[in-house]
Amino acid sequence: DAKTTQPTSMDCAEGRAANLPCNHSTISGNEYVYWYRQIHSQGPQYIIHGLKNNETNEMASLIITEDRKSSTLILPHATLRDTAVYYCIVSLNQAGTALIFGKGTTLSVSS
């Protein structure tokens, strides 16, 4: 079973920041937080991941609370192409460990 809880859906205006929350209160000390997104009828796309520290890349920023029980994915300037289902997943950072997907958050970006 997925170990994360996310809102079912969120709306965002184009050009504004999209802040997607995720609760993972039972995360273990050696588990990472991964974010993927899935655009309709495509395979999931990696966005970002982190363990304790906040992370930023060209796609997004990941803010992890100090107790690691929750995190927020930030898309700084959402575009229409960011409309997708966003999945927050906690998992060990091992090649042989599968990612277990929850229901995710459907983000709708509108103009």
Next chain:
Amino acid sequence: GAVVSQHPSWVICKSGTSVKIECRSLDFQATTMFWYRQFPKQSLMLMATSNEGSKATYEQGVEKDKFLINHASLTLSTLTVTSAHPEDSSFYICSASGQGAGRPKAFFGQGTRLTVV
């Protein structure tokens, strides 16, 4: 970055026939590959985990004799849906992880839409 290629993107087959789906890691060695299935408006469900050179491990409720997985090399895994029936119609997605990918995460193929008529 690392790329996982899945083929075909879509396939239509007659009930009772078998369909093979290929998953290739293009620029890294995938010691482990995963197969998922996704029904409309649902999330991805893990079907099986395959390690190169060994038998796949299937999740509970997934028939190993129906969904044959072969991971004969570090860059190729195949999923064969045998004696397909309409209820097997779904979106099948593979992912790969392993050494040399550069970043500690799994990469996903683009998925295969299977329609059994």
